[in-house]
Amino acid sequence: MLSQIILTILSLGSLASSAPQVHPRPIQEPPRLRKEWRLLNIIERQHYISAIQCLHSKPSIYQDLVSSSGSLFEDFSVIHKLQAPYIHGESQFLPWHRAFLWTFETTLRNECNYTGAQPYWDYGHDIDIVKTSGRDFYSSEIFDPVTGFGGDGEMMKNNDYPRRPPNMPLGIGGGCVMKGPFSKDKFKLQIAKGDKLGPADPRCLTRMFNPKVAKDWCGHEVEEAMKRTKSYKEFYQNMQGNSLDYNQSWGLHVCGHFSVTNVDIFIRTTDPLFFLHHTNLDRIWWEWQKRDPKKRTKEIDGKLKPLPSYFPDGDYGNFPDEKAEITLDWMVDIGRFGGKVKVADLMDITKSPVVNYEYSNTFAGWDDIRGTEKFKKEVNRLTALWEKWRSAGWSHDM
Numbered sequence: 001m002l003s004q005i006i007l008t009i010l011s012l013g014s015l016a017s018s019a020p021q022v023h024p025r026p027i028q029e030p031p032r033l034r035k036e037w038r039l040l041n042i043i044e045r046q047h048y049i050s051a052i053q054c055l056h057s058k059p060s061i062y063q064d065l066v067s068s069s070g071s072l073f074e075d076f077s078v079i080h081k082l083q084a085p086y087i088h089g090e091s092q093f094l095p096w097h098r099a100f101l102w103t104f105e106t107t108l109r110n111e112c113n114y115t116g117a118q119p120y121w122d123y124g125h126d127i128d129i130v131k132t133s134g135r136d137f138y139s140s141e142i143f144d145p146v147t148g149f150g151g152d153g154e155m156m157k158n159n160d161y162p163r164r165p166p167n168m169p170l171g172i173g174g175g176c177v178m179k180g181p182f183s184k185d186k187f188k189l190q191i192a193k194g195d196k197l198g199p200a201d202p203r204c205l206t207r208m209f210n211p212k213v214a215k216d217w218c219g220h221e222v223e224e225a226m227k228r229t230k231s232y233k234e235f236y237q238n239m240q241g242n243s244l245d246y247n248q249s250w251g252l253h254v255c256g257h258f259s260v261t262n263v264d265i266f267i268r269t270t271d272p273l274f275f276l277h278h279t280n281l282d283r284i285w286w287e288w289q290k291r292d293p294k295k296r297t298k299e300i301d302g303k304l305k306p307l308p309s310y311f312p313d314g315d316y317g318n319f320p321d322e323k324a325e326i327t328l329d330w331m332v333d334i335g336r337f338g339g340k341v342k343v344a345d346l347m348d349i350t351k352s353p354v355v356n357y358e359y360s361n362t363f364a365g366w367d368d369i370r371g372t373e374k375f376k377k378e379v380n381r382l383t384a385l386w387e388k389w390r391s392a393g394w395s396h397d398m
């Protein structure tokens with residue numbers, strides 16, 4: 001299967017594309033400002049969710065290659081699925097996903113008249129609230145059934161899954177998402193699971209909340225530790241679990257996925273929260289780069305071949321070469337939507353010839369007061385406000 005996928009990847013360039021590629025950067029546009037989900041107003045939140053639903057209503061352009069893809073939205077799972085073993089647990093993880101997110105955001109705008117930017121989910125904010133006010137992580141606004149992505153999946157008797165990382169506790173749920181815009185009556189998926197290309201596998205979106213992963217790995221102290229790392233190598237390895245050994249450390253990447261959702265790495269993109277989580281990782285990479293911009297907008301290294309713990313049964317053939325390291329000239333491949341993009345062109349998000357965006361500051365000022373009385377007051381004020389809006393059926397204009 002994998003050698004077939006490799007051939008597929010290598011031949012992608014020669015296939016005719018029926019979707020416009022998203023680069024070069026639309027220079028006439030101002031930089032897109034990516035905000036934290038909670039800093040979007042209710043209307044903006046609904047526009048984003050409608051844009052995802054719109055993308056999911058448009059026919060796939062990948063069915064000749066992956067017969068199970070049911071929509072343009074699932075085509076993004078195709079791109080991710082075909083390359084999953086080459087873009088996780090190794091050095092192109094960050095630039096690849098940066099280009100992927102830019103392509104997704106641009107496609108929402110081009111195909112579905114979305115006018116905003118890709119939002120991110122700062123789960124560290126939720127952990128702050130958990131620790132300060134005692135509120136449950138899963139009563140976060142992000143899981144609201146009306147203004148957010150809905151909550152957990154139905155409780156399953158057996159929710160174990162193949163290749164569960166050692167020491168990873170079982171989550172709660174595992175069945176179809178029960179409420180909100182992506183529940184089983186409103187959101188139907190069909191892309192084949194794992195590295196399979198077909199046949200279509202009609203089903204719902206499932207979720208499995210995992211409070212232990214959230215508590216241990218989603219907090220701001222993990223983000224802060226990441227930002228203190230000195231080299232790109234250390235940074236990308238920490239983000240994906242220290243030494244890539246799940247027994248020692250899961251890291252922020254695992255936190256965002258396993259605290260909530262899909263454990264199948266090939267099709268994680270089927271949960272729209274994927275895009276908010278990965279945008280958060282991209283934000284943290286950018287913040288790390290900004291601490292020493294001269295050096296870190298040029299700094300890229302590390303092996304292209306993933307460490308074995310990511311894909312223990314993966315057969316890599318000769319691609320990529322065992323010892324090959326990423327360089328600024330390496331091309332990331334975003335398939336029929338994004339084409340091939342040079343890593344050098346992805347390193348500085350404000351000066352890139354391809355991407356053009358910035359991040360708004362998350363809950364400005366919070367970093368300075370965390371742990372103080374003032375902080376506690378602010379958390380309680382926001383929590384009360386949100387509860388009030390929610391119980392009023394969101395009738396207030398935020």
Ligand SMILES: [Cu+2]
Pocket residue numbers: 080087088097
């Ligand atoms: Cu990924």
